[in-house]
Amino acid sequence: MDKTPPLPPRDSWTFSPDVNAEIRRAAATGIYDIRGGGAKRRVPHFDDLLFLGASMSRYPLEGYREKCGTNVTLGTRFAKKPIELKIPITIAGMSFGSLSGPAKEALGRGATMAGTSTTTGDGGMTEEERGHSQTLVYQYLPSRYGMNPDDLRRADAIEIVVGQGAKPGGGGMLLGQKITERVAGMRNLPEGIDQRSACRHPDWTGPDDLEIKILELREITGWEKPIYIKVGGARPYYDTALAVKAGADVVVLDGMQGGTAATQDVFIEHVGQPTLACIRPAVKALQDLGMHRKVQLIVSGGIRTGADVAKALAMGADAVSIGSAALIAIGENDPRWGKEYDALGTTPDAYDDWHEGKDPAGITTQDPELMKRVDPVDAARRLHNYLSVLTLECQTLARACGKSHVHNLEPEDLCALTIEAAAMAGVPLAGTNWIPGQGGF
Amino acid sequence: MRTIDMATTPLRDLNSTLQAAAASGEGQWEIVNPKGSHAVAVGLDGPIAVTIKGSTGYYCAGMNKAAKIHVTGSVGPGVAENMMSGHVIIEGDASQYAGATGHGGLLVIKGNASSRCGISMKGIDIVVHGNIGHMSAFMAQSGNLVVLGDAGDALGDSLYEARLFVRGSVKSLGADCVEKEMRPEHVEILRDLLDRSGAEAKPEEFKRYGSARQLYNFHVDNAGAY
Numbered sequence: 001m002d003k004t005p006p007l008p009p010r011d012s013w014t015f016s017p018d019v020n021a022e023i024r025r026a027a028a029t030g031i032y033d034i035r036g037g038g039a040k041r042r043v044p045h046f047d048d049l050l051f052l053g054a055s056m057s058r059y060p061l062e063g064y065r066e067k068c069g070t071n072v073t074l075g076t077r078f079a080k081k082p083i084e085l086k087i088p089i090t091i092a093g094m095s096f097g098s099l100s101g102p103a104k105e106a107l108g109r110g111a112t113m114a115g116t117s118t119t120t121g122d123g124g125m126t127e128e129e130r131g132h133s134q135t136l137v138y139q140y141l142p143s144r145y146g147m148n149p150d151d152l153r154r155a156d157a158i159e160i161v162v163g164q165g166a167k168p169g170g171g172g173m174l175l176g177q178k179i180t181e182r183v184a185g186m187r188n189l190p191e192g193i194d195q196r197s198a199c200r201h202p203d204w205t206g207p208d209d210l211e212i213k214i215l216e217l218r219e220i221t222g223w224e225k226p227i228y229i230k231v232g233g234a235r236p237y238y239d240t241a242l243a244v245k246a247g248a249d250v251v252v253l254d255g256m257q258g259g260t261a262a263t264q265d266v267f268i269e270h271v272g273q274p275t276l277a278c279i280r281p282a283v284k285a286l287q288d289l290g291m292h293r294k295v296q297l298i299v300s301g302g303i304r305t306g307a308d309v310a311k312a313l314a315m316g317a318d319a320v321s322i323g324s325a326a327l328i329a330i331g332e333n334d335p336r337w338g339k340e341y342d343a344l345g346t347t348p349d350a351y352d353d354w355h356e357g358k359d360p361a362g363i364t365t366q367d368p369e370l371m372k373r374v375d376p377v378d379a380a381r382r383l384h385n386y387l388s389v390l391t392l393e394c395q396t397l398a399r400a401c402g403k404s405h406v407h408n409l410e411p412e413d414l415c416a417l418t419i420e421a422a423a424m425a426g427v428p429l430a431g432t433n434w435i436p437g438q439g440g441f
Numbered sequence: 442m443r444t445i446d447m448a449t450t451p452l453r454d455l456n457s458t459l460q461a462a463a464a465s466g467e468g469q470w471e472i473v474n475p476k477g478s479h480a481v482a483v484g485l486d487g488p489i490a491v492t493i494k495g496s497t498g499y500y501c502a503g504m505n506k507a508a509k510i511h512v513t514g515s516v517g518p519g520v521a522e523n524m525m526s527g528h529v530i531i532e533g534d535a536s537q538y539a540g541a542t543g544h545g546g547l548l549v550i551k552g553n554a555s556s557r558c559g560i561s562m563k564g565i566d567i568v569v570h571g572n573i574g575h576m577s578a579f580m581a582q583s584g585n586l587v588v589l590g591d592a593g594d595a596l597g598d599s600l601y602e603a604r605l606f607v608r609g610s611v612k613s614l615g616a617d618c619v620e621k622e623m624r625p626e627h628v629e630i631l632r633d634l635l636d637r638s639g640a641e642a643k644p645e646e647f648k649r650y651g652s653a654r655q656l657y658n659f660h661v662d663n664a665g666a667y
Contacts, residue, residue, distance in 0.1 A: 149504040176657075202561045203500075209518070
């Protein structure tokens with residue numbers, strides 16, 4: 001009689017090796033996992049959309065001859081001095097403290113070379129950043145670390161941060177190991193202690209209050225600066241509508257793939273909506289209020305390619321913002337530091353212990369030796385190259401859809417590969433005219 | 442003394458006039474008919490004196506630098522928020538968040554202050570002649586908060602290096618806030634603040650509160666404190 005064939009070992013889907021490893025880690029330490037970056041889980045994303053392209057009923061533009069505009073103006077609603085950018089791709093807010101000085105300088109230089117803006121973060125405005133950024137957006141955060149009226153007036157725009165995609169409803173914590181004398185000084189706190197970034201603003205509690213806060217900021221800055229309101233991808237329809245009500249010139253909407261310097265992994269992976277699911281409700285809110293293209297919408301969270309940029313614009317965004325991708329462009333998680341990532345128990349592309357300040361790439365650290373690895377000029381060139389590629393790719397797709405400006409892309413140019421993506425993006429499932437879920441959010 | 446009547450002058454004109462005057466250090470100003478307006482006398486940057494005759498709304502004297510601003514009535518939320526320097530005096534009461542995130546200067550409230558007085562203060566000195574509400578000095582980083590009356594619940598919750606001086610009762614202390622010894626240097630700080638704020642009180646009548654510094658670096662053993 002034949003022997004019964006042996007069954008191979010069978011992993012549990014519920015208790016997978018990854019899940020079991022986290023259980024063991026929690027059991028050994030008694031504390032949740034803290035890390036940087038955005039959601040790592042697979043969620044419906046721009047990859048689940050396709051452009052239809054031109055055909056019998058649509059005429060394409062000639063790729064190497066006919067013009068396809070990319071400029072964008074931000075802050076046209078109330079500000080006396082709206083921002084003019086050459087490309088619809090901005091650099092997201094990232095703090096000095098979480099990032100090294102050379103990294104912030106590189107972001108400013110690269111953004112300026114590309115004709116776009118960069119953004120401060122928690123901790124205030126550094127001279128390197130202001131000096132090397134032609135267009136600098138100054139974040140107004142709950143902690144108000146480093147906040148002062150002089151920098152407010154030196155900024156080109158003000159971004160009131162209500163939330164971010166990695167942790168809607170959560171604050172931040174810059175751990176003591178990254179708090180050098182300079183970082184501590186900018187934040188009015190002792191060196192070496194953990195610095196909590198509050199989850200809500202200290203002097204207003206809702207959109208009615210925020211409207212008055214915005215009035216104050218405009219009065220202090222002579223109504224010159226565009227005022228952005230940044231929200232995490234929580235309730236995009238109502239958050240956008242309330243931001244408009246509060247007086248925003250620009251709404252920045254950050255989906256769950258958007259990164260953070262450090263927070264709990266459980267927060268990153270389990271709070272907030274995917275970027276793809278946030279855009280159409282936000283655009284609908286603007287349309288319902290008659291404010292689409294009057295209050296500009298910037299979308300962030302997982303933007304990697306020119307295709308992502310083009311799809312976000314086609315869904316109704318005016319611009320996108322990149323953070324994680326910009327860091328990768330200037331050298332974060334680069335395989336050249338492979339042995340050092342190995343020594344930290346990780347690998348290139350997976351390293352996310354940004355809060356520990358040991359980044360071999362010298363970007364998410366305050367270690368004076370490590371940060372020397374960032375050459376701001378060379379890193380800026382790489383960022384400029386990357387932004388150029390994103391722009392060229394976006395133009396290529398727009399021309400293929402017959403558009404003479406990237407802002408002429410529209411939902412009609414898109415279809416979805418999955419039912420989920422079709423429902424979230426509000427575009428038909430490929431091969432059908434079916435848009436699941438229409439009729440309410 | 443120049444007078445601006447808010448019954449006939451828009452807020453934008455008022456603030457731009459005061460900001461220009463502050464920049465050139467032009468003397469004394471009187472504001473009448475504020476009628477609870479928001480964002481009055483904000484963003485001033487220079488040594489001028491402004492008297493506001495009446496009561497104001499939110500964020501009066503916000504982000505003040507160097508100017509002396511005197512309000513004869515009461516003020517709404519966020520008076521002197523993020524003040525950098527200068528002197529703001531309120532004859533009446535102040536609503537929530539008085540002196541929030543202030544980096545410097547002196548804020549004097551001769552009446553009472555509501556909740557979250559001195560929240561996240563970063564170097565400002567605040568003297569309240571009356572009582573203060575709950576959650577005052579929450580996450581206060583540096584500076585001094587002096588209260589001649591009583592303090593509400595959770596005083597100094599998650600405090601950093603700010604010093605709190607209270608003459609009356611404290612309903613409860615927040616996480617990591619403890620009573621501390623009043624040393625001679627603290628008596629001197631307090632005496633100076635009482636003198637400069639026109640408060641009739643003796644330093645010896647106060648207790649000092651500050652951070653126990655147990656929560657400065659996160660440790661799982663302290664999770665129950667939050």
